[in-house]
Amino acid sequence: MAEKSIAVIGAGKWGQALHFALSQNQKCLITSRTKRDIKDFVDLQTALDCEYLVIAIPAQEIREWLQENFVFSGQKILVAAKGIEASTGEFLNEIYEEFVPSKNIGFISGPSFASEVIQALPAGIVINSKSKKLYEKFAPMFPRFLKTYYSDDVVGAEICGAYKNVIAIASGICQGLKLGNNARASLISRGLVEMQRFGKEFGAKKDSFLGLSGAGDLFLTASSELSRNFRVGLGLAGGKKLETILEELGEVAEGVKTSEAIFKLSKKYKIYTPIAKEVKLILDGKNPHDSLKDLLRS
Ligand SMILES: NC(=O)c1ccc[n+]([C@@H]2O[C@H](COP(=O)([O-])OP(=O)(O)OC[C@H]3O[C@@H](n4cnc5c(N)ncnc54)[C@H](O)[C@@H]3O)[C@@H](O)[C@H]2O)c1
Numbered sequence: 568m569a570e571k572s573i574a575v576i577g578a579g580k581w582g583q584a585l586h587f588a589l590s591q592n593q594k595c596l597i598t599s600r601t602k603r604d605i606k607d608f609v610d611l612q613t614a615l616d617c618e619y620l621v622i623a624i625p626a627q628e629i630r631e632w633l634q635e636n637f638v639f640s641g642q643k644i645l646v647a648a649k650g651i652e653a654s655t656g657e658f659l660n661e662i663y664e665e666f667v668p669s670k671n672i673g674f675i676s677g678p679s680f681a682s683e684v685i686q687a688l689p690a691g692i693v694i695n696s697k698s699k700k701l702y703e704k705f706a707p708m709f710p711r712f713l714k715t716y717y718s719d720d721v722v723g724a725e726i727c728g729a730y731k732n733v734i735a736i737a738s739g740i741c742q743g744l745k746l747g748n749n750a751r752a753s754l755i756s757r758g759l760v761e762m763q764r765f766g767k768e769f770g771a772k773k774d775s776f777l778g779l780s781g782a783g784d785l786f787l788t789a790s791s792e793l794s795r796n797f798r799v800g801l802g803l804a805g806g807k808k809l810e811t812i813l814e815e816l817g818e819v820a821e822g823v824k825t826s827e828a829i830f831k832l833s834k835k836y837k838i839y840t841p842i843a844k845e846v847k848l849i850l851d852g853k854n855p856h857d858s859l860k861d862l863l864r865s
């Protein structure tokens with residue numbers, strides 16, 4: 568293993584932005600399943616041989632990727648994805664724990680549009696890990712324009728990052744239906760309460776929902792057309808088919824599959840999650856106006 572070397576795995580929007588950020592203080596490699604003509608691009612094995620890895624592969628694809636490509640040999644890893652696996656309802660930390668010991672892994676959360684990070688605009692992010700030592704190793708690798716905070720609330724951060732994508736879809740629908748600013752503020756704040764209620768069931772800490780990982784990322788994503796999830800909502804409100812919306816987007820919108828996972832988990836553990844439920848039903852074809860009536864009634 569090449570000591571102190573770092574690589575980003577996954578060269579989508581977020582992988583490329585993180586590669587840019589991590590290249591400010593040291594050399595950083597990047598790899599992807601298809602060869603890309605970008606600086607520092609290497610083959611997968613060269614990346615896997617690095618001591619530090621940042622994995623930016625979407626939540627629905629990561630289990631298969633790990634099974635096919637990953638052998639743990641002491642690497643220290645940051646997970647950059649935000650989502651819950653729809654087929655199983657498992658959180659990313661549960662998927663990764665089969666492959667990596669918890670002291671070697673952390674999860675990035677907080678408000679961070681790739682398109683702004685890649686312009687070196689300032690933001691605060693959280694590195695969530697059971698190991699503070701891991702945080703201390705990664706933190707100096709980030710550039711000054713990204714202020715890093717530490718939290719040990721891995722499950723809380725994960726739920727914040729995944730759930731806010733679903734509320735962002737709802738908020739995009741709200742905007743697309745022209746329901747007004749009052750409605751959107753009501754939706755986002757009730758969304759935050761709902762996320763926290765859901766998180767409590769899995770041992771998440773309340774503070775995570777009030778900080779960068781929760782409120783910070785939710786307010787960002789649920790109020791900007793820079794968000795892919797928000798744009799999915801706009802498309803749904805405009806009567807477009809989900810297939811068409813995703814095709815036009817051409818990038819991942821994790822909230823789509825995460826809404827299925829939340830729906831399943833809420834049923835299993837009897838958690839009251841009305842907004843996520845309506846998002847799932849709209850994605851399945853329910854008329855958003857009927858969802859609005861049902862939300863106002865429930
Ligand atoms: N874009 C952002 O602003 C942002 C910010 C924070 C977190 N995230 C999260 O980061 C993750 C990735 O988002 P993105 O913006 O890079 O999406 P993207 O659609 O731009 O890129 C996804 C990348 O994943 C790769 N990929 C997909 N399936 C794969 C597989 N089976 N094996 C290997 N690679 C595969 C694709 O080749 C692509 O490079 C998502 O979970 C997203 O929620 C994104």
Ligand SMILES: O=P(O)(O)OC[C@H](O)CO
Pocket residue numbers: 649677678679680681732735784787788793794795796797819820821
């Ligand atoms: O574009 P979105 O909706 O995937 O959101 C990107 C990030 O998660 C914002 O922090």
